[in-house]
Amino acid sequence: MPAVSGSRLRARLERLARFGGLPGGGVTRSCWSPPHEEARAWLLGEIRAAGLQAWVDPAGNVFGGLGTATFDQARPVVLTGSHIDTVPEGGMLDGALGVIAGLECLQAVHESGTAPARPLAVAAWSDEEGRYGSLFGSRAFCGLLDTARIPEMASVDGERLVDAMARAGFEAARAPEARAPAGAVAAYVELHIEQGARLEEGGVQIGNVEVIVGVRRTRVVFHGQADHAGTTPMERRRDAFLGAADFALRARELVVAEGSGRSVTNFGVVQVHPGASNIVPGRAELVHEMRDPEAAVLEALARKTAALAQEVARGRALSVELRPMSATLPAPCSPRVQAAVDDACTALGLSCRRLYSAAGHDAQNLAQVTDAGMVFVPSQGGRSHRVDESSDWADLERGARVLLHTLLALAR
């Protein structure tokens, strides 16, 4: 029987963390950035060194294959993976675990000489964190990319996807060619850290994901009037920043009070114009994000927060624009994959709990084209998207063992 190597898993995770590694710990490795491209090159080398087939598709997705070097309707693949890009000042496990554990599983199978009935593959999906476009690589692979929008896709600081990809040697217009043929993927299972504290607090070793939350992102732009900050009487100011501040505080309360109890919201991007200490802000932009496992809840919250934005603007003699950026629906996981994960935990003697994922994942795109599921391992203190993100090495190895067991079951 194939068996994962915990020491090899750890060594590779620690090596990968050095690409874009920050002096005080943590990682900044945005997709298409130099550290990301160096990590890509390293990963391709590791795949080859493990005795697997290595290839890259036009969306920049990296693949390692065992018994295959392509996606083909005739020989459906059991696929695993995650991503190697990170948020700014992120951790060393978010995404990296799923890729490196997937590689470890395939290498273990390869080295054991076992030949599963179906080919296996591991993917590192491009730009999961959405610097230029959320879940970009898996979206392209699943045929969910809005091709017409590619030329206008850009980071919050204005860099265009087209330019970022060109710098890394890719042609953005060709990304849709990454789409896999229908039926080419037999099943998908992704290992990931929980990024929350439910497993740790419940003393549970493995999470088996039932549904991935939907995420809505909207750019909220308040327009006021840029005026001299000394000579304009306070009561005549139309301060766009104070409008945005008022909206953010009230929208947060609205989501807490009128959401499902699982609803969350964030304002992570804030820009004020023209941006001088002695000018009343004439324009303020917020990126407003909301998440919930139920589509109807998200819909209702979107309606209510839009009405709130209008109310705040009216009360302050401002105007407000709401520009939808993205709206992904909640994605239910496949009962077949969930059953395989349960079986793996039973066989390995590990405690397991069904839960929902509060973070978006590439698995939600795969769920639209195949049976997909996710395996979670505990995050220490529930910390994620921060430099001190961590998990017990024993928990990471347990996750890799569940992944291997699940992949073999799905490939039988």
Next chain:
Amino acid sequence: MPAVSGSRLRARLERLARFGGLPGGGVTRSCWSPPHEEARAWLLGEIRAAGLQAWVDPAGNVFGGLGTATFDQARPVVLTGSHIDTVPEGGMLDGALGVIAGLECLQAVHESGTAPARPLAVAAWSDEEGRYGSLFGSRAFCGLLDTARIPEMASVDGERLVDAMARAGFEAARAPEARAPAGAVAAYVELHIEQGARLEEGGVQIGNVEVIVGVRRTRVVFHGQADHAGTTPMERRRDAFLGAADFALRARELVVAEGSGRSVTNFGVVQVHPGASNIVPGRAELVHEMRDPEAAVLEALARKTAALAQEVARGRALSVELRPMSATLPAPCSPRVQAAVDDACTALGLSCRRLYSAAGHDAQNLAQVTDAGMVFVPSQGGRSHRVDESSDWADLERGARVLLHTLLALAR
């Protein structure tokens, strides 16, 4: 008797507005930027063409002299001037009027063949708007520059003054050499648009400034915790942006409720870190500005808003730092200059009102070394620091006539 030319005044103001002119009107002409340096070169040419002496000091201040080409204790100069830099997306009159009207007055005196008892000079002071340091040029001229801070002076987007000046051909470390000898300036009077609506609303032609407000600027930095914006429960978040938003709204109310009635406040610079839609903001920085004509009022407001910042931080499990950026005291104008302005208005048959300046001006630095005063003309709708800043051409010409009359009186 010398007389100002309204058409020449207008032609020069319109020409100057083309340096950094924006397609839809208005001007962006930051000190040391290419458009500013082009404007400087043009201004030096105009000064020479007007038959005056032209020179530039180590702080980048441009001078035009009639009967002098230097500052010298032995022959004290009656000085006028203002600045040719603008805020981003500013107007064509703020600063420009005082420089171009000063040049017009000196040219009119020169052309009339009159020889005042004292030499006259006009100044264009560097970086009045404080991209790198508020009132930089006049501060250097008046010996008020904190020399030790020059290496760390920088714009809000992080560009160092040293680099900006080097690009324009200046050496920042030498700026303190611009200091004028004690007693070299007999008096200073500056013409400026009001930038408020008091003259227009009162139907008054000329404002005679009694005091210039003090301005305090403080960088307020809230520290929270960067966390995953999906998986971190709402009640566990330590969101630095929401803390900053709460503080800004409440500080605004505090200044309105507990200030002098003339107190104003602004948050014109807002930065949120790390700045990704899916990360709870771990740090939020505001530049908090407050102004009042009375030092004691500003002191009290500074104490109260600092206490408020601490209270907001405590209530949200954040910490807050208050970093003083600048604190200029209110500057009373000289009774002698005020009397000269009153006399000029009487002689010219113009209505005149005493008022305070709600904006900071180079005159506040000059007030520390000589008898200083300011003449205001009405601003349409009180608009300033915006692209549609405007005044009646007749009002601008009236202001130039009052300036000429006042300069000649002070030079007798």
